[in-house]
Every structure is written in structure tokens, then in C-alpha cells.
Amino acid sequence: MNRFTMQRRIAIALLLALSAGGVLILLDGHNPFEAYKVLFLESFLNYWGFSNTLVKASPMLLAGLAVIIPMRAGVFNIGGEGQIYIGGLFGAVFALAVPDLPGLLGVPLIFFAAAVGGAFWAAIPAYLKAYRGTNEVIVTLLMNFIAIHIVSYAVAGPLLAEGAPYPYSEEVSEAYRLPILMPRSDTHVGFVFGLAMTVILYFWLRFTPSGFQLDLVGRNARAAAYAGVDQKKTVIRAMLIGGSLAGMAGAIEVIGLKYRLFHLFSDGYGYDGIVVAFLAALNPIVAPLTALFLAGLSAGAGTMQRAVGVDSSVIEVVEGLVVVLVAAALVTPRTRSTSILKPLARNLRLRRQTQRQKKEA
Amino acid sequence: MDPFLKVTGICKSFGAVRALHNVNLLASKGECIAILGENGAGKTTFASVLIGLYQPDNGEIKLGGTPVSVTSPARAIEHGIGMIHQHFSLVGAMTAEENILIGLPSTKRGAEARARIRQLCSDFDFNIDFDIRVTEMPVGMKQRVEILKALFRDVSILILDEPTSVLAPTEVAPFLKGVRKLVANGCLVFFISHKLDEIREIADRVMIMRHGRVEGVLPVATTPMAHMSALMMGEKSTGETVDTPKAKKARNDTSSAPDALVVSDVCLTDPGGAEILQDVTLSVKAGEILGIAGIDGNGQTELSEVITGLKRQTSGTIHLNGTEISSASIASRIADGIGFVPEDRHAEGLVLSLSVEENMAFRSIGEDRFMSGGLISRRAMHEIASDVVAAFDIRPPDPKLNASALSGGNQQKIVLAREVARARNLLVVVQPTKGLDVGATEFVQNQIRAVAQSGVGVLYISTELEHVLDISDRVAVMAFGRITGVVDPENTTLQDIGLLMTAAPEEVQ
Numbered sequence: 028m029n030r031f032t033m034q035r036r037i038a039i040a041l042l043l044a045l046s047a048g049g050v051l052i053l054l055d056g057h058n059p060f061e062a063y064k065v066l067f068l069e070s071f072l073n074y075w076g077f078s079n080t081l082v083k084a085s086p087m088l089l090a091g092l093a094v095i096i097p098m099r100a101g102v103f104n105i106g107g108e109g110q111i112y113i114g115g116l117f118g119a120v121f122a123l124a125v126p127d128l129p130g131l132l133g134v135p136l137i138f139f140a141a142a143v144g145g146a147f148w149a150a151i152p153a154y155l156k157a158y159r160g161t162n163e164v165i166v167t168l169l170m171n172f173i174a175i176h177i178v179s180y181a182v183a184g185p186l187l188a189e190g191a192p193y194p195y196s197e198e199v200s201e202a203y204r205l206p207i208l209m210p211r212s213d214t215h216v217g218f219v220f221g222l223a224m225t226v227i228l229y230f231w232l233r234f235t236p237s238g239f240q241l242d243l244v245g246r247n248a249r250a251a252a253y254a255g256v257d258q259k260k261t262v263i264r265a266m267l268i269g270g271s272l273a274g275m276a277g278a279i280e281v282i283g284l285k286y287r288l289f290h291l292f293s294d295g296y297g298y299d300g301i302v303v304a305f306l307a308a309l310n311p312i313v314a315p316l317t318a319l320f321l322a323g324l325s326a327g328a329g330t331m332q333r334a335v336g337v338d339s340s341v342i343e344v345v346e347g348l349v350v351v352l353v354a355a356a357l358v359t360p361r362t363r364s365t366s367i368l369k370p371l372a373r374n375l376r377l378r379r380q381t382q383r384q385k386k387e388a
Numbered sequence: 389m390d391p392f393l394k395v396t397g398i399c400k401s402f403g404a405v406r407a408l409h410n411v412n413l414l415a416s417k418g419e420c421i422a423i424l425g426e427n428g429a430g431k432t433t434f435a436s437v438l439i440g441l442y443q444p445d446n447g448e449i450k451l452g453g454t455p456v457s458v459t460s461p462a463r464a465i466e467h468g469i470g471m472i473h474q475h476f477s478l479v480g481a482m483t484a485e486e487n488i489l490i491g492l493p494s495t496k497r498g499a500e501a502r503a504r505i506r507q508l509c510s511d512f513d514f515n516i517d518f519d520i521r522v523t524e525m526p527v528g529m530k531q532r533v534e535i536l537k538a539l540f541r542d543v544s545i546l547i548l549d550e551p552t553s554v555l556a557p558t559e560v561a562p563f564l565k566g567v568r569k570l571v572a573n574g575c576l577v578f579f580i581s582h583k584l585d586e587i588r589e590i591a592d593r594v595m596i597m598r599h600g601r602v603e604g605v606l607p608v609a610t611t612p613m614a615h616m617s618a619l620m621m622g623e624k625s626t627g628e629t630v631d632t633p634k635a636k637k638a639r640n641d642t643s644s645a646p647d648a649l650v651v652s653d654v655c656l657t658d659p660g661g662a663e664i665l666q667d668v669t670l671s672v673k674a675g676e677i678l679g680i681a682g683i684d685g686n687g688q689t690e691l692s693e694v695i696t697g698l699k700r701q702t703s704g705t706i707h708l709n710g711t712e713i714s715s716a717s718i719a720s721r722i723a724d725g726i727g728f729v730p731e732d733r734h735a736e737g738l739v740l741s742l743s744v745e746e747n748m749a750f751r752s753i754g755e756d757r758f759m760s761g762g763l764i765s766r767r768a769m770h771e772i773a774s775d776v777v778a779a780f781d782i783r784p785p786d787p788k789l790n791a792s793a794l795s796g797g798n799q800q801k802i803v804l805a806r807e808v809a810r811a812r813n814l815l816v817v818v819q820p821t822k823g824l825d826v827g828a829t830e831f832v833q834n835q836i837r838a839v840a841q842s843g844v845g846v847l848y849i850s851t852e853l854e855h856v857l858d859i860s861d862r863v864a865v866m867a868f869g870r871i872t873g874v875v876d877p878e879n880t881t882l883q884d885i886g887l888l889m890t891a892a893p894e895e896v897q
Contacts (some may be wrong), residue, residue, distance in 0.1 A: 236765040243750055253698065254750050255717070255719030
């Protein structure tokens, strides 16, 4: 499938998902055009709404890249969520342990610590995949739950802030907080950082031999071997990069938004990353757009509910439909590959689970 | 009475390309029709329309007087139309039996069915190992499983796409006999082929295609081969160039040249303990073409993989230009200037989802000619590919197209062009002319000769004996993982080689 048909198919899938959502809104007794207008105006053209969109888009973008890079090497990283948690933990521990550095030194070091944490968490499934042939989907997935609970333990125990009513850590020092991008809002520079990563990764894949070879492994592993590419090392490299990216998303949540390490601090961003990646058809340069779109949908849902009275769960339906339809659009009829569709359906279920888990907590 | 199969006015275009233009054909049961044409003449497209892979833009297919619309290969099977593709559709993890019975209701998969499979197998003289999985089979055996699969489904129209291109010479005659038997039983067989002698032997009529049009449907017995090839090639060449033996090439005098490749006592044992290669010793001098002849599946593919580093030998050494490379990585052998055209261009030699120009580069990506300032130069990639596309006449001539959009012959040219350009010290080619037409074969052979003339040692592995004899300076024959003899192609007879190719291990000693 060439790039043009793929993009066209994805666009059609998006339109279909939005139309189906529109029908639901209509059945709910509201005007779908009005509802969507409010949603998109609020998410993208309203200062506060857009700031909210950007806040959500930052971790989504990095999490999306964390899926794209391993996937280009043929490895499905469902573990973004866990890597975000461990990255956040490493970043927070570093920030709290070394509180007195100047920001210009401290922030990069926190990002580095978070990247190491995420990479470490990704290294385990990567090693098992490359050298033991273990299925990475299962391992990365299950490790998410371990990571979430490790963080819950950390902030409820050793890192618990004094007198905290809720499991969270002490605040990180002011010097380490990410600069605000949009004055008077919460919007930090996280998205700009994500854009920089996007550009670097795009150029890496396209213009360096190591990036080109990583892509080769994902497209045709036998041909890559024939071209002298070490498949095991490539798989590990791809997963380490993916883990680092997700880990840095964790750091952004900690030092950009909440200034503390919270229990259950990621809103399923690791799973959103899978949607971002597939909507972008695994092209990093498109990921910022798809992250913004997805973030806008979820940021605008609440406003739409308040302004038009449409239940925000309609947007969840639309998000779900986007996943399913885009997955369907990416499946070429000739090969009848279901490999893309299946994990995405699984991803949907998982998101529900984590959300339920959070509500219960 | 209506003919059994009536095809009227079939047209099919892909974008601006007219793949089929007003194709008409009448055919009856118990007939074998060869479809002859160059690469890209529309043979495979026509077959794909018959079995429902493509829907024609225009035209009609009638079976037994009733118009049928074949919308999918499954529908085609219902109508009794089956096809054996050049690229097989078998499940690698299953055995032959499981592959043949796949998709049938469980009531039809019992002992009776199994017995019938064995019966068919012996009727058609097919050598199939029923104990191993398809991945472990040599290509020739996979094809036999495919054919058996169609026979088992009682097809009345069977389309064979280049069926003999993967068969060993000794397997061709029994195979053709099997096809004859099918025809005698009332089957209508379409036989897509480039090989005039086979067509002569097997077909009743020949349908000659060129540029998507039918140039003629002629009785084989009364049509001279020269006429057939003239129709096939159009004004480009006359029949004589095809039928007269090629002018003897000037063989290189390489007697004083240094050895490019020396393989000593190489053994390869597979995890199951089977000896794939046994004490293989051979040498290729710089500028020499050493042919390796042998029946498919006697260790030739593995030998090529051991030399290029894809497989590691159990024992023995390999030297390139006097330097030992026995345990060097694939990447370092690539850097040493070993070019390799693997047998399976789809699965190994190409990345179909990448463009032609990226395919031209992917095995050489770190080389200076593709780099500029430490980064991959997309412009250099495009320029180099454009030159090669022109030099090798790759069609369509657009290096930005995905490799999957090209026909098999043109894909093969991509692989060959890339490896010829890479091979500074050694070129290993496996089945380089598989599925190519006469013109393309000659082109490939000339390219390989040119490489040798520039001083590169060439190891030419093929089951097409004539091609091996035609191009090689010396020919080594492999059987059962051993080199059973090295002969001079000028002074040898087919019988001698045939003996070496079939020599049982004990007779070799």
C-alpha cells in the first residue's frame, strides 16, 4: 500500500468514526455539528482549551514515538505505560535526592534518569524477545501492572510526603520545574520537547544507516539479516529507545505538570501512544498531529458535555471507533494481516481496565 | 456444441498500463494449452483473471456455455479452476498432508483422504516426504505439494505458472508425464512457460502473448519453434537467435589468476543431525565462473549461505583472497565485497514495501557512494538507482515505485544489479534465471559474464543445467551435500553430469 492510499484510508476511517459519534449525539437529542463545533473550537481555538490539549498531547506524543520506533523494528511495545511509570519514578527519585542543582543542569539530568528508568523497564522484554524468543506483547503488557504497583508502593511508602492525604511524594524543587509555554496556564514546554524528539527520530530513520537498518528489520527480517543487520541488537536498540522516550514522558508529567510523583499519575498515556502511533501509520513526523488530535478529543469532551449537554462518553466511543477503523484501514486486503487489529482491540480493553482501576482506587 | 471454456474480449488495465487487451480463447477439455510470452506480456494477469484474483474491466468467461463470474480464488475452485503460482501458498509449519487437507471439513480429512493423497502422489511419481514440515522442504518438493493440493480438489482447469522452473532436470520428465496424464483424464491444463522445448513436448496448442495481446493460438505440432519465438519477441528479434546455439563465448584464461575463494572441508550438520554439506572443497579463481550443478535440494543453497555468512558451517574453513573469513559476520563479508543473489528474491533479496531505489541500496547502505557527510544521501540513492534502472531496462522505469509493483523478472533485475555493483571480490548467484524469459536470461548471463571479466570470481549455482554449462568455466556437480565431480563444460556430456548429479553417496566414494 503506498503512502497516499494509506493516508486516504486513515482519513476515511476518521471521518467514519466521527460520523458514527455524530449519530450517537443525534440519538441523544443534540445537534452533532454543534457538539463537534464546540469540541474542536474549545480544544484548539480557545486559549485555555488549547493549553489543556497541549498538556495532554505532550506525554501522548512521546508515548506514540515509544511505540513507533520499536514497531519499525517489528517489535510491538505495549509497555509504554509501565515505562512512563518507571521513568517518572527514576526522574522523581533523582529530583528529590539531588534537589540543589541549577535547573539547566538538573532538568537534563532528570530527563536522563527518567530515560534510563524507561529503558531499563523496556530492556527486560527486549532481552527476552531477542535472546529467548518470548512474545514481547505479553511481557511488556504484564510489566505495566508491575510498574504501576511499584510506583504506588513507592509513593505510599518510602517517598510518601509528610502529612500527605493521598499517596504522593514531596514536591520537586522549583528550579527543576519545566518552563511554562503559555502564560497563566499549566502548559509546559513538554510538547516542544516532543517535537524535537520527533524531528530527530524522523531524520535518524531516514538519513542514518542505523536508523535505516532498524526499519529494514521491521519490514523484512530475513532481508535485513541478508543485509548483515544484527537482528537481536536492533530489537534491543529499538526497545531501549522506545523505553527512553516513554520514560521521558513520565518525567514530563512529574516535573512539568504535577511537580510531585503521584500514585496512578499517568492517565493511560502509554496506551494512547499506541493509537497515536497507528493513526500516524508509524511515521514519526505525523505523530505530533495525531497526538494533538487525540489529546484534543479527550480535552474537549468535558467542555462539550458542559456546553451542549452531550455525555462525554460519546467521545470515548469515537476514540474507540477511531482505533478499530484505523486498524481496519491499515489492513491490506491482499495480506489479510490481523496483526495490527488484534493488539489494538486488546489495547482498548486495557484502557478500560486501567480507568476502572483508577476509579476504584 | 459450446466449447468447455470460452473467453471473450477480456481487458484489464492497471492505471495507464494495459495488462490485457481483448483476449479471446476457446478451449476444450483434455487439452493442454501453453501460454508463451516474455516477462510482462500478460500471461500471469490472464491466469489471475481466470482464477478470480483480478476482475476483468471488460469481457466474459463462459464455462460449458454458461457465463460465470469468478470473483475470488475460492469461487474459482468451486468452478473447478485451480492454479499453481510461482510463489507458493503453503503453511510452513504444517506437513504436506495438512497443507493439502487444509480448509476441508473434518469428514473429508480421514484415513481415506490420506490414502488418496498417497495414491495421487504415486500416480504422478512425486517424491514427497510426508514426515517433515513444509519449511524443511526444498523448493521443488514444496511445488509438488502445491500441485497435489489442486489435484486433490478435483480441478478440471489447472493453471501452472512456470511449473518446471524450480524442478530438477530429472524431475521434469516425470512431471510432464504427470501433466499428460491429467490431460488424458479430461483436464484442461494451462501451462505458462518460457521453455519452448517443454511446450513442444507437453502442449497441444500454444497461446502466444505479447504486450497484453494474444498474438496467436497455434497448434504446437505444426508450428515451427522459430515462428513461436518470433511472435513472442515481436520485431525485436527473429526466430533464429533463439533456436541457433549461442556463439561460444570466449572463456577467460584464469589459469594463472589467484584464488578468490577457497572453501576447504566444509561440513554443515542441521540441528536434527542430518548432514547437509559433507567435506565440500572448492576454489574459484579471480575472473573465473565456477558453476554448481545439481538437483534442487542437494546442499547448493546451504553452500551459498555458508559462503556468504548466513549460515555457520559446523567445520571447515573459507578463505577470500587468502584471508580466512570462516567465522566473519555477514556484515564484514558484505564489506569484503562479496555479492550474493539469493534464491528467494521475495523473502530475502528484496524488501517489497520499500522503493526500487531503496532496494538498490539496502545491502550497501554504509558505502561511501550512498553517503554524504555521514548521512544517507537520498539524492545519491536516487541517481544511482536511476542509472541502474536505465542500464538494466527495469520497467516501469521509476525508482520511486515500491518494489512490490514490479513484475518478477524486473524484481530479479533489482537484486542482480545491486549485487553486481557490490561484488568487488566474489559474486555468489543462486538460480539467477529462475522464471525469466529468453531475453532476460541472456541479459542476466551477460551481466554475470561482465562481472567475471572484470576480475571477480563468480560462483554460479543453478538447477538449470544448460545455463550452468553455457556460462561456466568449470562446473562442479553437487549431490547429497558433496561435490561429486568437477568437469570442463566443453568436454563433457549430459550423461556424465547426469550420473554425477544422481550419484548415490556410496557410489561416489
